[in-house]
Amino acid sequence: MKAITMKIVPVLSALAFATVLVPYAHAGCGQYRPASFNASSQHQFSSPYLLRASFPGEDEATTIVGTWKEHWISEGSSGIPDGTEIDAGYAQWHSDGTEINVSGLRSPLTGDVCLGEWKRTGARSYQLNHFGVSYDSTGVNLVGPARIQQWLTLDEKGNATSGKFTIDQWDESGTLLAHIQGTVTGTRVTMETGFEKVE
Structure with a gap:
């Protein structure tokens, strides 16, 4: 027992x-x-689980995500007078960190769409890296890739952007054909936005 x-x-x-x-x-x-x-x-x-850190003063309601009307102005570009409008068009920034831009001053034959990636670098600052494919004026002969970069600041209300841009155009062998730089400004497109000139 x-x-x-x-x-x-x-x-x-x-x-x-x-x-x-x-x-x-x-x-x-x-x-x-x-x-x-x-x-x-x-x-x-055993894998760590990381959360995105917020920037000081960051307001989640103020974001660059959305559609923008942009103007690109040359400043300090060799052979191009300061103040020359390089491009104007529309850009759309997505919440997954991707971006698409449609040029209003380049013919679709020569390549007028660029695709990119962006990241937030501060409370209201952003960096963009995107690429387009360029063709000659006939739209038949490939020139090569164009890399466009932007460094933007979003205003406090989240309705305007301003900053710098660079464009580097290469041929297919990797030779740099042109470097353009300047300032870029953007205005948010909303449901209330009406007619606006492209240029």
Whole structure:
């Protein structure tokens, strides 16, 4: 009898311990499903989980995401007088960090669409890196890739941008054909936006 009692006591102790812990394992988890554990899933338990840090004074409601009317003005470009309008058109910045730009001053034959990636660099500052494919005036002969970069600041109300741009045009062999730089300004397009000249 003493031997049976000695075997039962540890079993009852383990059951009591499990009964105390079970309610806490499911607290607040109505859809709780224990994860299967195997060698291939061990990394799930050791990988760090990182959250995006907010910039000081950052307002999530003020963002560059949306559609913009832009003007690009040459400043300090070799062979191009300061104040010359290089381009004007529309850009759309997406919440996933991608961007698309449609030129209003380049013919579609020569390549008028650029695709890019952007990142936030401060409370209201952004950097853009995007590329277009350029053709000659016939629209038949490929010139090469054009890299366009922008460094923008969003105003406090989130309705205007201003900053700098560079354009580097290469041929297919990697020879730099042209470098243009200047200032760029943008105005947010909203549901209330009406007619505006492209230039």
